[in-house]
Amino acid sequence: THFGYKTVNKAEKQARVADVFTSVAKKYDIMNDLMSFGIHRLWKRYAISLSGVRSGQHVLDIAGGTGDLAKVFSREVGRNGHVVLSDINAAMLEVGRERLINAGCNNVDFVLANAETLAPFDDESFDLVTISFGLRNVTDKDAALKAMYRVLKPGGRLLILEFSKPVFEPLSKAYDLYSFTALPLMGKIIANDSESYKYLAESIRMHPDQQTLKQMMQQAGFENCDYHNLTAGIVAVHRGFKA
Ligand code: SAM
Numbered sequence: 070t071h072f073g074y075k076t077v078n079k080a081e082k083q084a085r086v087a088d089v090f091t092s093v094a095k096k097y098d099i100m101n102d103l104m105s106f107g108i109h110r111l112w113k114r115y116a117i118s119l120s121g122v123r124s125g126q127h128v129l130d131i132a133g134g135t136g137d138l139a140k141v142f143s144r145e146v147g148r149n150g151h152v153v154l155s156d157i158n159a160a161m162l163e164v165g166r167e168r169l170i171n172a173g174c175n176n177v178d179f180v181l182a183n184a185e186t187l188a189p190f191d192d193e194s195f196d197l198v199t200i201s202f203g204l205r206n207v208t209d210k211d212a213a214l215k216a217m218y219r220v221l222k223p224g225g226r227l228l229i230l231e232f233s234k235p236v237f238e239p240l241s242k243a244y245d246l247y248s249f250t251a252l253p254l255m256g257k258i259i260a261n262d263s264e265s266y267k268y269l270a271e272s273i274r275m276h277p278d279q280q281t282l283k284q285m286m287q288q289a290g291f292e293n294c295d296y297h298n299l300t301a302g303i304v305a306v307h308r309g310f311k312a
C-alpha cells in the first residue's frame with residue numbers, strides 16, 4: 070500500500086473512479102490548469118500534432134471528459150467528418166457537452182461508454198481513437214486496448230496521452246513529492262476535496278511505464294507502436310496502428 074491506500078478490487082476501483090470524477094467535474098478544467106501550470110495544454114497540442122487527423126475523418130475520444138481534444142478534432146475533421154466525445158462519467162460528459170455546444174461544434178456526438186468494452190461502437194468504425202489522461206483510470210487496461218483495436222478501421226491509429234515514468238531519478242523523486250503533497254493540498258483548497266486528488270496521484274504512480282505500455286499495445290494487436298516523451302517522461306504519447 071502507498072500513502073494509506075489499500076489494494077482495491079475491480080468493483081471498488083471503478084466505484085472510486087466514478088466518485089472522483091463526479092466530485093471534480095465542475096472544477097476539472099481549472100484544476101488541470103493549476104496542477105500542471107497550464108502545461109497540459111501543450112501536452113495535448115503536441116499529442117494532436119502526432120494524431121495525423123485529417124478532414125473528413127471519424128474520431129473517437131475515449132475518457133474525453135470536458136472535451137479538450139474533441140474540440141480541436143471537431144475543427145480539424147470539418148463538416149464531412151465526425152467526432153465522438155465519450156466518457157464513462159455522466160457529470161464529466163455533461164460539462165464537455167455544454168462546452169462544445171457553446172463553442173459551436175456541431176459535428177460532435179456525446180456518448181457514455183466504458184473504455185473496457187466500448188459497447189456502443191461498431192467494429193472498424195473510426196480512423197482515429199484517442200485517450201488522454203484516461204487510461205490510468207481504467208481497471209482492465211488490456212481489455213480497453215483490445216476494445217480500441219476493435220473499433221478502429223484497418224489503417225486507423227490509436228493515440229494515448231498519459232502520465233508516464235520520468236526519465237531520470239531526481240525528477241522522479243521531485244515529481245512524486247509534488248503529486249503526493251501539493252496536489253492533494255490544491256485539491257483541498259480549490260475543490261475542497263483532497264481525497265480525489267490523492268487518488269489521482271496514486272493512479273499516476275501505478276501506471277505502466279513507457280516500454281510496458283508499448284508492449285501492452287503490441288499484445289492487443291497494434292503495429293508500428295512508438296512513443297514520445299514529453300517534459301522528460303512525466304508524460305508520454307504512445308501511438309499504434311491497426312494493419
Ligand atoms: N481526456 C480529458 C482530458 O485529457 O482532459 C479528461 C481526462 S480525466 C483525467 C479522466 C477521465 O476518464 C474522466 O472524465 C473519467 O470519467 C474517465 N474515465 C475513468 N474511467 C473510465 C472508463 N473505464 N471508461 C471511460 N472513461 C473513464
